[in-house]
Amino acid sequence: MSKSEINIGLIGFGTIGAGVVEIFNKNQDILSKKCGKPVNLKKVADLDITTDRGVKIDESILTTDVNDVLENDDIDIVIELVGGYEPAKTFVLKAMENGKHVVSANKALIAKHWEELISNADKNNVRFSFEASVGGGIPVLQPLNECLSANRFEAIYGIMNGTANYILTKMSEEGLKFEDVLKEAQDKGYAEADPTFDIEGHDTAQKLIVLTKLGFGEYVPQEKFHVEGITKITPEDIEFAKNELDYVIKLLGIAKQTNDGLEIRVHPTFIKNDHLLASVNDVFNAIYLIGDFVGPVMLYGQGAGRMATASAVVGDCLDIIFNENKRISYGPVESQVKSMKNIDDIISKYYISLTAVDEPGVLQTITGTLNKNDISIESITQKTNIDSESVPIIIVTHETEEKNIQQAIQKINELKEVEEESKLIRILE
Amino acid sequence: MSKSEINIGLIGFGTIGAGVVEIFNKNQDILSKKCGKPVNLKKVADLDITTDRGVKIDESILTTDVNDVLENDDIDIVIELVGGYEPAKTFVLKAMENGKHVVSANKALIAKHWEELISNADKNNVRFSFEASVGGGIPVLQPLNECLSANRFEAIYGIMNGTANYILTKMSEEGLKFEDVLKEAQDKGYAEADPTFDIEGHDTAQKLIVLTKLGFGEYVPQEKFHVEGITKITPEDIEFAKNELDYVIKLLGIAKQTNDGLEIRVHPTFIKNDHLLASVNDVFNAIYLIGDFVGPVMLYGQGAGRMATASAVVGDCLDIIFNENKRISYGPVESQVKSMKNIDDIISKYYISLTAVDEPGVLQTITGTLNKNDISIESITQKTNIDSESVPIIIVTHETEEKNIQQAIQKINELKEVEEESKLIRILE
Numbered sequence: 036m037s038k039s040e041i042n043i044g045l046i047g048f049g050t051i052g053a054g055v056v057e058i059f060n061k062n063q064d065i066l067s068k069k070c071g072k073p074v075n076l077k078k079v080a081d082l083d084i085t086t087d088r089g090v091k092i093d094e095s096i097l098t099t100d101v102n103d104v105l106e107n108d109d110i111d112i113v114i115e116l117v118g119g120y121e122p123a124k125t126f127v128l129k130a131m132e133n134g135k136h137v138v139s140a141n142k143a144l145i146a147k148h149w150e151e152l153i154s155n156a157d158k159n160n161v162r163f164s165f166e167a168s169v170g171g172g173i174p175v176l177q178p179l180n181e182c183l184s185a186n187r188f189e190a191i192y193g194i195m196n197g198t199a200n201y202i203l204t205k206m207s208e209e210g211l212k213f214e215d216v217l218k219e220a221q222d223k224g225y226a227e228a229d230p231t232f233d234i235e236g237h238d239t240a241q242k243l244i245v246l247t248k249l250g251f252g253e254y255v256p257q258e259k260f261h262v263e264g265i266t267k268i269t270p271e272d273i274e275f276a277k278n279e280l281d282y283v284i285k286l287l288g289i290a291k292q293t294n295d296g297l298e299i300r301v302h303p304t305f306i307k308n309d310h311l312l313a314s315v316n317d318v319f320n321a322i323y324l325i326g327d328f329v330g331p332v333m334l335y336g337q338g339a340g341r342m343a344t345a346s347a348v349v350g351d352c353l354d355i356i357f358n359e360n361k362r363i364s365y366g367p368v369e370s371q372v373k374s375m376k377n378i379d380d381i382i383s384k385y386y387i388s389l390t391a392v393d394e395p396g397v398l399q400t401i402t403g404t405l406n407k408n409d410i411s412i413e414s415i416t417q418k419t420n421i422d423s424e425s426v427p428i429i430i431v432t433h434e435t436e437e438k439n440i441q442q443a444i445q446k447i448n449e450l451k452e453v454e455e456e457s458k459l460i461r462i463l464e
Numbered sequence: 465m466s467k468s469e470i471n472i473g474l475i476g477f478g479t480i481g482a483g484v485v486e487i488f489n490k491n492q493d494i495l496s497k498k499c500g501k502p503v504n505l506k507k508v509a510d511l512d513i514t515t516d517r518g519v520k521i522d523e524s525i526l527t528t529d530v531n532d533v534l535e536n537d538d539i540d541i542v543i544e545l546v547g548g549y550e551p552a553k554t555f556v557l558k559a560m561e562n563g564k565h566v567v568s569a570n571k572a573l574i575a576k577h578w579e580e581l582i583s584n585a586d587k588n589n590v591r592f593s594f595e596a597s598v599g600g601g602i603p604v605l606q607p608l609n610e611c612l613s614a615n616r617f618e619a620i621y622g623i624m625n626g627t628a629n630y631i632l633t634k635m636s637e638e639g640l641k642f643e644d645v646l647k648e649a650q651d652k653g654y655a656e657a658d659p660t661f662d663i664e665g666h667d668t669a670q671k672l673i674v675l676t677k678l679g680f681g682e683y684v685p686q687e688k689f690h691v692e693g694i695t696k697i698t699p700e701d702i703e704f705a706k707n708e709l710d711y712v713i714k715l716l717g718i719a720k721q722t723n724d725g726l727e728i729r730v731h732p733t734f735i736k737n738d739h740l741l742a743s744v745n746d747v748f749n750a751i752y753l754i755g756d757f758v759g760p761v762m763l764y765g766q767g768a769g770r771m772a773t774a775s776a777v778v779g780d781c782l783d784i785i786f787n788e789n790k791r792i793s794y795g796p797v798e799s800q801v802k803s804m805k806n807i808d809d810i811i812s813k814y815y816i817s818l819t820a821v822d823e824p825g826v827l828q829t830i831t832g833t834l835n836k837n838d839i840s841i842e843s844i845t846q847k848t849n850i851d852s853e854s855v856p857i858i859i860v861t862h863e864t865e866e867k868n869i870q871q872a873i874q875k876i877n878e879l880k881e882v883e884e885e886s887k888l889i890r891i892l893e
Contacts, residue, residue, distance in 0.1 A: 058614050058757055068797040069613055166611060172758035174603070174611035181786075182595060182603035184498055185487050185778035311764065314743045328487055329601035329765060329775035335740065336761035346758035349614035357610070361787050368497040 038111065040073040041356050044104035044135075046126055047116030048081035048097070051140055051167070053088040054345025055114060060091055066349070070356045078104045105129050112352050115139040124148060131159045136359070138351040140167035140344055146241035149254050153365055162361065164351035169242040170195060172343030173336035175322045177354070180249050180366060186326030187371060188250040190291040192463070195242045197318035197339045198226045198233035199265050199286040203273075203303075204316040207283060210270045225318060235264035236286060236301040243288035246322070247299055250290065252367035255299055261378035263302040267458055272388055275429055276305050279416065280386075282462065283313045289463075296374035298381050305386055305462040379438040384413070384462035387430040387440075389447065390454045393420070397452045401428065404450070408443040410435045425454050431462070467540065469502040470785050473533035473564075475555055476545030477510035477526075480569055480596070482517040483774025484543060489520055495778070499785045509533045534558050541781050544568040553577060560588045565788070567780040569596035569773055575670035578683050582794055591790065593780035598671040599624060601772030602765035604751045606783070609678050609795060615755030616800060617679040619720040621892070624671045626747035626768045627655045627662035628694050628715040632702075632732075633745040636712060639699045654747060664693035665715060665730040672717035675751070676728055679719060681796035684728055690807035692731040696887055701817055704858055705734050708845065709815075711891065712742045718892075725803035727810050734815055734891040808867040813842070813891035816859040816869075818876065819883045822849070826881045830857065833879070837872040839864045854883050860891070 045052055059066075059076040066074045077096060084097040098104070104113055105126065113130040115137060117123040123144050128151075130137050137156070139145065145152060145165050156163035166176045170193070194200050198220060205216040217234070220226035232238050240262045248254045265286050276282040282305035291298045306313050311333050315321040320338025325331050337343035354361075391397045398417060405412060411433040418427050432440070444457050474481055488495075488505040495503045506525060513526040533539055534555060542559035544566060546552040552573050557580075559566050566585065568574065574581060574594050585592035595605045599622075623629050627649060634645040646663070649655035661667050669691045677683045694715050705711040711734035720727045735742050740762055744750040749767025754760050766772035783790075820826045827846060834841060840862040847856050861869070873886050 054757070061756070062614060062616060065616065065796055065800075066614060069793050071797075172755075173761060174607035174763075177611050178603035178607055181783055182606050182779045183775065184782050185491060185495060185775050187491060187494065309743075311740075311743055314738075314740055326601075326775060327490070328483070328771045328778075330769075330772050332602060332763075332765035334603075334761075334763055337759045340759075342757045343759050346612065346614050346755060349757075350611045353613050354610055358787050358790050360789065364498050367494055368500075371494075 040075060041070065041111050042075050042077035042109050043112045043114060043352055044078040044080070044107060044110040045076060045114045045116065046080045046101055046104055047118065048079050048084065048088060049116060049118070050341045051344045051348065052079065052081070052116045053090045054341035055116070055348055056088070056090045056092050057342070058345050058349045066353060069353065074352070074356065077110055078107060080104045101126060105133060110135060112136045112138060112355055114348055114352070115141060116348070117141070118143070120144055120147065127152060128155055131155050131161050131163070134159060134161060136162040136355045138348055138355070139163070139165045140348055141165070142168040142238070142241040142245065146244040146257065149244070149248060162355045162359065164355060165245070166351050167344045167347035169245050170320050170322055170334065170336065171338040171340060172346045173320060173322065173334050173338065175334045176245070176249060178334060179246070179324065183324070183326055183329055183332065186328050188292065189325040189327060190289070191246050191250050192312060192323040193239070193243065193246065193288040194285050194312060194315050194321050195239045195288055195338060196233050196286060197320060198230060199239070200315065200320070201225050201318045202234070203265060203268070203284055203286065206268065206270055207273050207277065210274060212270060213266060213268060234266055236262045239286060239288045239301045243290060243299065243301060246288070247290045249366040250324070251292065251297060251372050252370040253297060253372040255375065259375065260299040261302065262300070265303045268303055271427070272386070272458070272460065276386065280305070280431065281308045282306060283308055284460070285312060285315070287463065292371070293376060295380065296376040297372040298376045300378055300381070303460055305460055379436070379441065381437045382434050383437065384434050384464055385432045385440050386460040386462055387432070387444070387457055389428050389457035390425050391428055391452045392454065393424055393426045394452060398428070400450060400452060401447055404446045405430070405432070405443050408439045410439055410443055434464070469504060470499065470540050471504050471506035471538050472541045472543060472781055473507040473509070473536060473539040474505060474543045474545065475509045475530055475533055476547065477508050477513065477517060478545060479770045480773045480777065481508065481510070481545045482519045483770035484545070484777055485517070485519045485521050486771070487774050487778050495782065498782065503781070503785065506539055507533045507536060530555060534562060539564060541565045541567060541784055543777055543781070544570060545777070546570070547572070549573055549576065556581060557584055560584050560590050560592070563588060563590060565591040565784045567777055567784070568592070568594045569777055570594070571597040571667070571670040571674065575673040575686065578673070578677060591784045591788070593784060594674070595780050596773045596776035598674050599749050599751055599763065599765065600767040600769060601775045602749060602751065602763050602767065604763045605674070605678060607763060608675070608753065612753070612755055612758055612761065615757050617721065618754040618756060619718070620675050620679050621741060621752040622668070622672065622675065622717040623714050623741060623744050623750050624668045624717055624767060625662050625715060626749060627659060628668070629744065629749070630654050630747045631663070632694060632697070632713055632715065635697065635699055636702050636706065639703065641699055642695060642697060663695055665691045668715060668717045668730045672719060672728065672730060675717070676719045678795040679753070680721065680726060680801050681799040682726060682801040684804065688804065690729040690731065694732050697732055700856070701815070701887070701889065705815065709734070709860065710737045711735060712737055713889070714741060714744070716892065721800070722805060724809065725805040726801040727805045729807055729810070732889055734889055808865070808870065810866045811863050812866065813863050813893055814861045814869050815889040815891055816861070816873070816886055818857050818886035819854050820857055820881045821883065822853055822855045823881060827857070829879060829881060830876055833875045834859070834861070834872050837868045839868055839872055863893070
């Protein structure tokens with residue numbers, strides 16, 4: 036930037052906002068030196084400017100009037116940390132229209148209004164950066180969009196929700212039930228009071244939308260792909276998969292090019308214990324990319340939290356200050372996606388867990404049903420249960436089409452010998 | 465860049481050079497679309513232009529005269545893949561003086577002539593990019609220098625040599641001796657005929673120099689820090705550490721801020737099996753950073769090889785085309801290093817392996833020596849060996865200063881009961 040100093044306005048003085056303030060408190064010297072001019076946090080707007088956020092702040096920069104940021108001619112870059120759709124969207128658009136560059140961590144907004152936000156930034160000749168929206172502090176969008184842009188991508192796999200990963204890790208390590216770990220996570224502040232967004236996969240889906248656009252040049256709204264959460268996973272599934280199959284379970288966002296089109300989906304997934312993603316535990320996130328030249332690359336770190344996310348937000352500000360005139364293409368200019376592949380058409384291995392009455396011939400009926408649907412079985416385990424008349428049965432299939440599995444499961448669920456709805460978990464090979 | 469098309473000249477048509485040609489053969493369309501103008505590989509210079517490199521190339525762009533690149537007014541960016549110090553250095557400096565941006569993968573050159581190369585690029589107002597010099601295809605320098613630049617770094621740990629990591633992985637998995645795995649790696653092409661550079665840690669050291677400059681703002685030449693290779697590691701060390709201590713061994717480059725200054729060192733290191741770096745196997749590389757805001761971040765991928773390294777080289781070209789006027793600071797503007805800490809002053813846990821005669825009182829003599837040097841022992845294991853009069857002894861210490869350990873080891877080696885030179889392996893906690 037050609038100005039002699041750079042002023043930043045922050046909207047939203049919540050958790051991440053307080054982290055941004057803390058970076059300016061602690062590291063403003065290195066920011067300013069790196070940029071060769073003072074970089075100042077000039078205004079911080081929030082409806083609530085009285086609650087103590089646990090950070091030192093010059094009270095004169097606090098304001099309850101968002102226009103002190105949006106309409107302030109001194110401000111060059113607006114950081115939007117309001118979250119959600121409105122009024123965040125109005126703020127972002129207005130900032131751009133007023134010639135301000137915008138940095139945001141708001142994946143919900145970006146995933147939903149991609150085209151409008153990007154084209155508004157283009158029209159107003161300002162930068163719009165959102166590294167913090169995917170993977171929190173992990174450098175992922177810039178590496179994907181810049182360092183690795185000589186590649187065509189084959190696949191992107193992401194563990195992108197810290198709450199879900201924390202819950203699955205705890206369930207795996209301590210054999211606890213989903214509900215119990217969720218409760219503990221809520222008590223510790225790792226999960227929201229209403230955790231739906233995290234545990235049902237919506238948060239992962241929004242991040243996957245951003246990655247899919249940057250990796251494959253295709254914007255795919257959430258209603259166009261399969262999104263499934265982790266609420267039905269039991270300690271028994273996890274333990275069986277660990278002990279008998281050497282799998283661990285992760286909530287994965289997957290975008291994958293195949294000869295028949297792009298697959299995009301979010302669901303709990305078993306992965307081999309020796310896959311590097313299997314070692315990504317607790318609240319940590321990782322994005323695993325496969326490029327045609329670079330091969331596999333994994334980017335790992337804290338996917339959320341005050342300090343890590345603020346690191347990415349301020350990193351974006353520095354990138355704008357350094358490279359105000361950077362010509363940005365958000366992903367490949369043309370979509371590299373020939374067609375979208377429906378979840379029914381994906382090919383996967385499957386783990387099926389069901390409960391049946393303990394009678395002769397039950398296994399034969401079930402395997403017969405699978406057989407009729409062209410499903411070949413890798414292993415089948417019937418556990419004996421002396422205290423009960425029903426037995427758990429675990430089936431692992433070879434690779435097959437999802438629609439075959441879905442048809443077979445429907446038939447199996449209709450069998451009178453089968454007592455509970457069968458559960459399906461996809462396996463990543 | 466404002467020109468209507470961009471021409472790239474490549475010097476050095478070896479393994480990585482052939483990879484660059486392959487990227488242009490396969491992905492030139494996405495490169496040109498992303499840049500909004502044709503991006504051409506205009507000239508490829510090498511002394512040998514007749515040997516088949518296994519890639520399709522328009523023979524009219526091949527030349528044996530390096531000046532067809534360096535003095536060619538049509539060429540905007542020069543890729544230097546000659547390797548080594550000379551004539552690579554002369555080529556790089558001349559390209560810059562002729563107003564050409566330079567991309568290089570030459571860590572030896574960059575680590576040794578950092579100041580001269582950077583200041584020459586500055587003086588000639590051209591970009592000098594070298595993402596491929598550290599971690600091959602892994603995006604690491606740009607993330608470190610840009611995305612994460614709001615942080616002060618606490619530590620950088622790197623597994624940065626594929627050959628050494630392949631050898632240690634094979635030794636660990638198959639219980640093989642160093643010499644045997646090295647031979648196998650040479651047969652497979654994973655190790656050079658003269659592997660000194662890789663197995664003695666020099667390659668890791670050069671990469672660490674680049675990371676230290678970018679992470680801490682301090683250029684530390686190789687003669688100023690401790691560099692130790694992997695040749696003395698035995699299958700017995702690895703097996704004992706795995707089974708008894710839950711450690712794995714990696715050749716690490718370490719740069720770490722402490723209250724007493726910056727530690728920088730390269731040596732084989734035991735790390736806990738549940739550390740993410742422990743899962744980085746075979747020829748893969750990973751750089752593990754800890755920033756004061758972002759916390760730990762790991763960047764993982766293929767650290768060498770034709771395709772992956774070429775991905776980083778071409779990624780650098782795209783970055784230059786996009787952002788020709790990017791204001792680059794190579795790392796923090798001012799050094800964040802108050803003083804350098806000598807290896808004698810580091811604090812670590814240690815693994816000591818020695819062989820002593822099987823006599824009463826030996827253990828007492830050895831532990832007494834450690835005790836006198838203020839070294840507290842975490843565990844000591846004497847293996848019985850019925851076929852021999854000597855026994856192997858393994859000691860794991862609590863944290864202590866390196867100089868205490870070195871003094872103690874010297875005394876222990878002087879004991880008449882100790883038969884072979886004791887071996888020391890540092891443990892990362």
